Amino acid sequence: MQRRNFLKGLGLISAGSLPALPALSNGFRFDRMLKGKVHSKGKGLANVGVSDGFQIVNTAKDGSYQLQAHPNASHVFVILPAGYHIPHEKGIARFYAPIKNEGVQTADFALEPIAGGDEEHAFIVWGDTQIWDKEDAQQLVQVSAPDTKAAVAALGSLPVFGIGCGDLVFDKFELFDDYKKAVEVTGIPFFQVIGNHDMDLTARTDDQSQQTFKQQFGPTYYSFNRGAIHYVVLDDVFFIGMAKKYIGYITEAQLAWLEEDLKRVPAGSTVVVSLHIPTDTGMAERQKKKEEELGGIVANRAALYAMLKPYKVHIMSGHTHFNENWEKDNIMEHNHGTVCGAWWTGPVCGDGCPPGYGVYKVKGNELTWHYQSVGKAANHQLRLYKAGSVPEQANAVIANVWNYDPAWKVEWWLDGKAMGALQPFVGLDPLAKELYLGNKLPAKHKWVEPVLTNHLFATAAVQSGQTIVVKATDRFGKLFEESITA
Template sequence: MATGAPHLSAGRESVAVTGRVTGPDGGLEGVPVTDGVAVTQTGPDGRYELAASPRRPFVYLSVPSGYRLPTHETGTARFYRPLGAAGGGTAEASFRLTPLDRDDEQHAFLFLADPQTRTAAEMQQFRDETVPDVQEAVRALGDRPVFGVGGGDLVFDELSLFSGYEAAVEEMGIPFVQAVGNHDLNFDAPGDPGSTATFRQHFGPEYYSFDRGAVHYVVLDDVYWPGSDGFGRETGDYHGHLDAAQLAWLEQDLALVEDGRPVVVFTHIPPLSTAYERRGEDSPSVRGRIGNRAALYELLDPFDAHIVSGHVHENEHRFADGPHEHVVGTVCGAWWTGPVCYDGTPKGYAVYEVDGDSVAWRYKATGRAADHQVRAYPSGADPEAPGEWVANVWDATDDWTVVWYEDGIRTGAMARRVGLDPMSRRRHEGDNQPEKHTWVEPQPTAHLYYAPANPDANRVRVEATDPFGRTYVARPSPNRG
């Protein structure tokens, strides 16, 4: 790893990139600069030199805490410069950073998984429903600096809709970083590098990092595309994978981060979705996990790490391999067919608030108040449990407390087990619905809670308390969906 600003001369195998990173008071020292292969840092006067690979399209920096994320006019992040070698194999790339107008030790971010618009009408629905909801969520966060994350599948194979996504980001009014998803690819590309060509034109590098307050943030590209044969035929399906160059870059990037610091990684495909276990399958699909995730876990081991992803259209938390893995329900729900994902999670996004080293989160259902965190069903709603109350607590982890009351008296803790959400069954089950995409089916989820129904109880309520001490209430209704 290169550090400081050493003397550098370019050979045939590299481009000698020079430049300076400045703020209002002059050069900024210690800012990481990279081409996605090598990492260097600026010297005391903000200058750097980098021996960049001629095959890399960009030179970019890791924006330090206290400074705005540079953006395009649309609000999407622009912390990069195209790497175009001048005569003699040299290039120049300088960056000027603007300080935030307030301290960022307290800040927030919104993770929007899978907008996944396939048509102009769906893009308009995204702009009509999600944009004003995000605007309200940002207002509710007060004066914290806020950024957004487009968690991949920004569109659904129709890459011309990227411009509509950019327009939506501009309306939301906060800077956005983007991860690449499997539906954001050029499927006619002969291999993985070419598959993100259109994504790069709009959003820049596929992987990068930046700081906010005490937190180091990393965006990774974990969608590997084996390519087409040049005649419109796929040579294989995409799968979750972090290539060697990206992992080598990440090792250098994290070497500049103090052990024990919070590190939040954004990917599209989760390291491991446990959907296969809930379906009774022996192994996960190559499309639902990062095949070489152990390498990622090893790099993150020294840190207080969170990995936030989308992709599978459900909500899940997983802790088994060290980092806290957040799988976030989708903006589009079940592909814009109605109000819920196929596990019953409302369509929406996640809101994270950071105070120093502490990270708190809450799922935000589109069009609903922030305290909409539970949906309760009456006895008989689940045909597999005809004599039980059912509650879907979609953001639950093992440290939530979920209890039920009968006629004002606390009766006990509800039992958590795998099942099908009743609303999802009514809306998605069977060959003829939902009409828009009849292939959508309810999927088993592990965030359902059950309690024996008392036919003599006149009033029932469910209370769910999250790890941050916030309690949410829901009452069973016979008309849930």
């Protein structure tokens, strides 16, 4: 704590009064002064946050700021205020500037106001685009991105942005350019989250594993504002110094910065946190294990939850290649099915969820959402399977309602007669099981497997030739319906 306060105090000292200090082993120095101006159409913007990832300062009345960069800081960035467009380069958000290794550096940030404001806005969450080769990249650029562009158009005149929720590529950094092409096709600015397949696997520490990502996309944790919502992006993939070995963990540096960041957010506000590894899932319970694997959820999530307690919180995550929503106390986590499905090997994720992405609309402090399946209409929210498709549910028609949460209603009709609620159960989606179960399936990535899910539902026993209708009503009252002949 004393060292942190000392470093904060350095920000009050002019660059000229500081002695020339030696570089640290990582190449950073103590004597780096940052200054600049946040402005719009030439006029300075007051009380806008500017940060180096360790401290946050407010701009003065004329929009100017000055801070002494932390020795480990890599970027200076503006905490974008509500009501302004997201600066970007062909869709990649550019709200930051790299920090030089020594001397005084000027970094100005020019912002453009949004006509009509952004109290109402929308955002898209891409979970795990995870392109591994040019064939994957072609699918992303020519199929998924145009599909996203169409979903954006369906939102009308709302300001829209995107979040690439990690694993943008599958360890092939030369494909970052293809990811960028896909973002450009969507026509909206995207913020990026670092995933475990976006890290330098030959690095000796977690800090150094982020270097290529930072060169491409800037800082790995930051925040911004849209309308009444405060958005936070975190890096929860902690590289432990061995290729493909990591844990879900948020460093003290991030938590300390987040503590300062949230001091600027009034209690009761809605905060949206995006990270790659989910903070929690129900997978351990489904697998009847005592706890999740370290790389499956965030080990120190309790510290994050404690910080977020004063707020209404939505967490956006990826990583798992299944779709799951859970809600407890003030937090709801949306663990997204993936754009790549099961690593571009078939038409569903491991839980039977179609390849797709989250679409979120915001009005004031409230969010509404749906899961958008690539190549499907927005009302494609469930799939039915004939009786006998799940041996453990003999003679039952099965429904997979992939964006289900406990506020949904899932009901069924038999030959026109209302039969009440379907019974949820934990199991394997029949299509995912057919496509991915077995040591020779699928051909491209034989390690892909179906996963247990809790968004399956079974009717009572039915007879051949009967007509079954399943109606699923989401928490916002939207009704989705499918039918099948047993």
